Amino acid sequence: MKTTAAVSTGPAQPFTFQELELDDPRPDEILVRVEAVGLCHTDLAMKGMFPDGVAAVLGHEGAGIVERVGSDVTDVRPGDKVILSYASCGACERCTAGHPAYCVRFQQLNASGARADGSPTLTGPDGPVVGSFFGQSSFARYAVTARRNAVVVDPGVDLTLAASFGCGIQTGAGAVVNVLEPGPDSRLAVFGLGGVGMAAIMAAANLDVGQIIGIDLSDSRRATALKTGATHVLDGADPELLTILRELTGGGATHAFDSTAVPAVIRTAAQGLTSLGTLVVVGIGPDVTLDVGDLMSGGKTVRGCIEGDADPQTFIPQLVEWLLKDRFPMPEIVRTFPFSEINEAVAQAKDGSAIKPVLIMDSGATTWH
Ligand SMILES: [Zn+2]
Numbered sequence: 001m002k003t004t005a006a007v008s009t010g011p012a013q014p015f016t017f018q019e020l021e022l023d024d025p026r027p028d029e030i031l032v033r034v035e036a037v038g039l040c041h042t043d044l045a046m047k048g049m050f051p052d053g054v055a056a057v058l059g060h061e062g063a064g065i066v067e068r069v070g071s072d073v074t075d076v077r078p079g080d081k082v083i084l085s086y087a088s089c090g091a092c093e094r095c096t097a098g099h100p101a102y103c104v105r106f107q108q109l110n111a112s113g114a115r116a117d118g119s120p121t122l123t124g125p126d127g128p129v130v131g132s133f134f135g136q137s138s139f140a141r142y143a144v145t146a147r148r149n150a151v152v153v154d155p156g157v158d159l160t161l162a163a164s165f166g167c168g169i170q171t172g173a174g175a176v177v178n179v180l181e182p183g184p185d186s187r188l189a190v191f192g193l194g195g196v197g198m199a200a201i202m203a204a205a206n207l208d209v210g211q212i213i214g215i216d217l218s219d220s221r222r223a224t225a226l227k228t229g230a231t232h233v234l235d236g237a238d239p240e241l242l243t244i245l246r247e248l249t250g251g252g253a254t255h256a257f258d259s260t261a262v263p264a265v266i267r268t269a270a271q272g273l274t275s276l277g278t279l280v281v282v283g284i285g286p287d288v289t290l291d292v293g294d295l296m297s298g299g300k301t302v303r304g305c306i307e308g309d310a311d312p313q314t315f316i317p318q319l320v321e322w323l324l325k326d327r328f329p330m331p332e333i334v335r336t337f338p339f340s341e342i343n344e345a346v347a348q349a350k351d352g353s354a355i356k357p358v359l360i361m362d363s364g365a366t367t368w369h
Pocket residue numbers: 088089090091092093094095096100102103104105
């Protein structure tokens with residue numbers, strides 16, 4: 001079938017809209033009519049990596065309605081509302097242990113540009129187009145994806161608010177719920193208040209974490225963080241930040257989260273931990289130098305985490321439940337754009353004016369901000 005996709009043709013080129021041929025779903029796949037798709041910084045990073053002239057369809061926070069299912073798919077039906085997430089094999093030792101984010105075939109399934117067997121899902125006038133991005137390539141009106149990529153959700157959920165649960169929101173919320181596991185006595189410092197950091201704050205609020213401290217350079221983001229669940233906010237540009245953080249937390253944070261990937265910020269986040277505290281880093285940036293003596297003497301842990309170490313099939317329904325109970329204030333951070341304005345959404349993601357851009361396919365959908 002034909003689908004309209006926003007195609008990347010080079011690092012500096014704007015997305016252009018093209019009619020592409022989309023392959024039929026195979027026995028273990030489904031065809032999804034995309035209703036909304038979040039824009040994640042990984043889309044922009046990947047766009048920068050393909051050379052000029054290589055056509056690619058990105059998009060990995062798709063959500064929509066199932067149109068058709070492959071012959072082996074028995075637990076998803078046409079009409080089901082689904083949120084798409086990252087791909088995993090389901091069979092390796094990481095997947096079977098409940099950590100599909102560390103699937104041994106993660107790279108092949110999410111970033112090879114085609115299905116695992118090398119066959120393309122998308123074809124243009126000049127041949128195969130790089131697709132199957134995170135197993136979905138959802139900057140398009142339709143996507144073919146493995147059944148395992150799709151999480152069936154409550155029909156009452158607004159997909160413009162929930163589309164980004166598939167990656168960015170799961171990344172921040174999962175790092176808190178699945179990795180840091182703070183509680184009411186904990187003091188959590190969240191460095192960087194983009195969509196991922198805001199998700200960490202919203203999840204921490206649901207765990208009734210005692211102190212949730214949002215740190216960012218932007219006044220408006222700090223103000224938004226107070227609406228999403230932060231108990232305190234601090235200016236990341238304050239030269240006394242470390243001292244203020246230690247005072248506020250009575251000696252240091254028990255847990256910290258970094259999504260900035262800025263070396264100096266990560267260093268501050270580690271120094272701002274109390275003894276036996278843990279810092280989770282989720283952003284990729286330049287190499288970081290840490291004070292090993294401080295880590296040793298304080299028994300501190302610094303670890304990485306991808307996709308919130310979440311199993312989408314169980315974690316996304318948890319996020320949806322919080323959203324439906326008004327305990328996950330996505331309207332504070334989502335800004336919607338018509339699909340046709342994807343380049344404007346990219347511009348606002350890059351300059352930071354939109355915290356969580358979401359593209360909507362149908363002009364009749366609910367808009368936010
Ligand atoms: Zn696996």
